[in-house]
Amino acid sequence: MTRLLLGVTLERICKAVLLLCLLHFVIIMILYFDVYAQHLDFFSRFNARNASRSHPFSNSSRPNSTVPSYGPASAEAPSPSTKPSTNQSTTEKPLQPCQETPPGLVGRLLIEFSSPMSMERVQRENPDVRQGGKYSPPDCLPRQKVAILIPFRHREHHLKYWLHYLHPILRRQKVAYGIYIINQFGEDTFNRAKLLNVGFMEALKDDEEYDCFIFSDVDLIPMDDRNLYRCYEQPRHFAVGMDKFGFRLPYAGYFGGVSGLSKSQFLKINGFPNEYWGWGGEDDDIFNRISLNGMKVSRPDIRIGRYRMIKHERDKHNEPNPQRFTKIQNTKMTMKRDGISSLQYRLVEISRQPMYTNITVEIGRPPPRLARG
Numbered sequence: 001m002t003r004l005l006l007g008v009t010l011e012r013i014c015k016a017v018l019l020l021c022l023l024h025f026v027i028i029m030i031l032y033f034d035v036y037a038q039h040l041d042f043f044s045r046f047n048a049r050n051a052s053r054s055h056p057f058s059n060s061s062r063p064n065s066t067v068p069s070y071g072p073a074s075a076e077a078p079s080p081s082t083k084p085s086t087n088q089s090t091t092e093k094p095l096q097p098c099q100e101t102p103p104g105l106v107g108r109l110l111i112e113f114s115s116p117m118s119m120e121r122v123q124r125e126n127p128d129v130r131q132g133g134k135y136s137p138p139d140c141l142p143r144q145k146v147a148i149l150i151p152f153r154h155r156e157h158h159l160k161y162w163l164h165y166l167h168p169i170l171r172r173q174k175v176a177y178g179i180y181i182i183n184q185f186g187e188d189t190f191n192r193a194k195l196l197n198v199g200f201m202e203a204l205k206d207d208e209e210y211d212c213f214i215f216s217d218v219d220l221i222p223m224d225d226r227n228l229y230r231c232y233e234q235p236r237h238f239a240v241g242m243d244k245f246g247f248r249l250p251y252a253g254y255f256g257g258v259s260g261l262s263k264s265q266f267l268k269i270n271g272f273p274n275e276y277w278g279w280g281g282e283d284d285d286i287f288n289r290i291s292l293n294g295m296k297v298s299r300p301d302i303r304i305g306r307y308r309m310i311k312h313e314r315d316k317h318n319e320p321n322p323q324r325f326t327k328i329q330n331t332k333m334t335m336k337r338d339g340i341s342s343l344q345y346r347l348v349e350i351s352r353q354p355m356y357t358n359i360t361v362e363i364g365r366p367p368p369r370l371a372r373g
């Protein structure tokens with residue numbers, strides 16, 4: 001009797017263990033599929049390889065361009081050309097305007113941050129980027145001139161990955177661009193939006209032909225090169241599906257991470273607020289400014305607007321701003337007096353690096369009542 005009972009119990013234990021193993025296996029397979037889904041995409045890989053063969057400027061051997069996919073690019077057309085750049089190198093035949101949908105795109109990209117990265121490698125792999133992080137397509141006339149502005153402090157490690165991934169993507173997107181790092185001088189409270197206002201002014205001082213401004217956090221890498229970094233008829237929000245939010249928009253009015261406004265859209269909203277010190281709220285204020293000025297945010301398809309964020313600890317001197325809840329209620333009142341029209345700063349240094357232009361700037365500190373311990 002006891003033997004029988006022991007046998008039954010053993011059998012049950014065995015079944016349970018087997019079931020657990022099976023469950024474990026299924027979970028592992030799901031995770032594996034999520035990370036390497038692109039690798040399993042044999043057909044698209046095959047298609048893109050063929051496509052890249054026929055395109056002289058495609059770059060499918062680059063580490064971040066190995067995993068293409070298919071499907072329509074964002075249906076929405078970018079805003080029409082303002083003025084094509086005139087300083088193209090002289091060639092026999094006059095250059096044609098770049099195609100609306102760049103032909104060398106590869107789609108989905110495999111983005112990872114485990115392999116070590118160095119600035120030397122980024123330079124070596126991007127020989128056609130000019131001093132200061134400037135680039136213009138050699139084979140067509142770009143439709144827009146885009147300044148990419150990155151608010152920054154103590155994130156050198158992230159910057160290497162950002163440059164490593166973004167230079168080849170932007171090159172494939174056939175865009176004329178310059179990369180500007182807006183580095184906050186000193187250790188006072190961080191102010192993302194004010195740094196971006198400085199970036200707007202300084203980029204235009206550097207080249208008055210910029211007609212599009214893209215504002216990107218340094219730790220956000222697009223996972224699909226069909227997410228075109230340019231300006232549109234309406235202000236653009238690019239970072240629709242971030243991994244940290246489960247590849248979904250966290251809320252309908254979210255405008256954080258990566259966004260883009262044409263020069264006239266930016267001036268229409270009086271630029272960004274200068275008075276958001278510390279983390280949070282400034283992107284919501286920008287969203288309010290856009291709506292209050294009769295514009296609507298445009299976005300890429302959720303399948304295309306996916307982003308990987310480089311994991312990091314919370315920054316020092318960028319604690320959540322306790323004022324943000326009340327401030328975002330008052331955008332209508334504050335936007336006229338606080339913005340590009342009231343911007344004040346002191347330039348500390350501009351240095352042209354091979355892969356980017358570094359602008360170090362002193363932007364002051366929060367008014368005394370907001371100052372923290």
Ligand code: BGN
Pocket residue numbers: 250256257279280281282283284324325328
């Ligand atoms: C919001 C923040 C944004 C931030 C997103 C995503 C605020 C204002 C008070 C509601 N806004 O809650 O700034 O980009 O989260 O992290 O905190």
